[in-house]
Amino acid sequence: MLSELRVENLLLIECAQLRLGSGLTAITGETGAGKTVLAHALDLLLGGKPRAGIVRPGASEAYVEGVFRPPPGLLDDPELADLRERLPDGDELVLARRVGAEGRTRAFVQGRSASAADLRELGSRLLVFYGQHEHRRLTLGAAQLAALDSFCGSEHADVDAEFVACHARVGRLRRQLDDLRARAGARERDLDLLAFELAEIDALGPSAGEREQLAGERERLRRVDALRAAAGTCAETLAPDAAEA
Numbered sequence: 001m002l003s004e005l006r007v008e009n010l011l012l013i014e015c016a017q018l019r020l021g022s023g024l025t026a027i028t029g030e031t032g033a034g035k036t037v038l039a040h041a042l043d044l045l046l047g048g049k050p051r052a053g054i055v056r057p058g059a060s061e062a063y064v065e066g067v068f069r070p071p072p073g074l075l076d077d078p079e080l081a082d083l084r085e086r087l088p089d090g091d092e093l094v095l096a097r098r099v100g101a102e103g104r105t106r107a108f109v110q111g112r113s114a115s116a117a118d119l120r121e122l123g124s125r126l127l128v129f130y131g132q133h134e135h136r137r138l139t140l141g142a143a144q145l146a147a148l149d150s151f152c153g154s155e156h157a158d159v160d161a162e163f164v165a166c167h168a169r170v171g172r173l174r175r176q177l178d179d180l181r182a183r184a185g186a187r188e189r190d191l192d193l194l195a196f197e198l199a200e201i202d203a204l205g206p207s208a209g210e211r212e213q214l215a216g217e218r219e220r221l222r223r224v225d226a227l228r229a230a231a232g233t234c235a236e237t238l239a240p241d242a243a244e245a
Contacts, residue, residue: 002127003092004067009059010099011037042066044097046127047107047120055101065096068126080125083109083118093126095119 005018013034029035041064044050055062070093096108097119107114109122138144149160220227 001069002066003069004065005038005041006063006065007037007041008063009056010041010062010064011054011056013037014056014059042127044099045095045119046123047116047118049116050099050103050105052103055099060101062099063096064099065094066127068093068095070126080121083114083121093122095122095126 001020001022003020005020007013007016007018009015011034012032016034018038027035027038040051040054044064045066050062069091094108094110096111098106098108105116107116107119109118138147149156
């Protein structure tokens with residue numbers, strides 16, 4: 001259930017906050033009062049794509065936030081398993097969306113960064129949005145399948161729920177398999193790199209004490225200018241006449 005809606009800089013609304021109680025709430029007003037803006041706000045909370053020019057003129061971004069009282073067991077849905085692991089516990093569920101004037105959007109769930117897909121997954125279970133052309137949904141295959149599933153009764157619903165759980169498990173196992181394959185590929189690359197480096201070392205054929213010898217040579221070369229200057233000073237001291245010549 002939607003208990004609170006906050007809208008900032010969305011179309012003609014600069015700032016509005018709506019608190020809803022239980023039961024039926026009717027929002028009325030003349031044309032241009034902002035009823036459609038609230039519909040746009042709800043659509044954003046459901047993960048909808050913002051239309052061009054939706055940010056109030058002069059504002060840098062629009063912000064929409066909805067506070068919901070979720071039904072019991074909402075996050076127990078297998079399809080929300082990944083999202084459930086990222087969310088803190090609480091009696092309320094807060095969805096939010098920011099839309100920049102340049103068109104970029106950011107989504108939030110419980111104050112944490114999320115995706116528009118996360119909003120769609122949660123929003124579709126929290127809010128049902130009906131428009132004046134809702135009957136057109138009957139032409140969509142997904143809507144037809146949902147109507148058929150609901151008509152088949154509780155036994156079919158149990159089978160459907162079991163299928164959803166199995167599908168989610170397959171998805172988790174597939175992700176684990178992809179991760180293992182990626183690790184195996186990284187291991188092979190590491191082994192190839194180590195073999196290449198060992199071959200280079202063998203080709204050089206380093207001897208015992210060579211490292212210390214090379215380190216000493218490096219230090220001598222680093223001080224070559226100072227050594228040259230010192231040698232010149234010594235030569236001038238020992239044979240000043242030769243140095244002047």
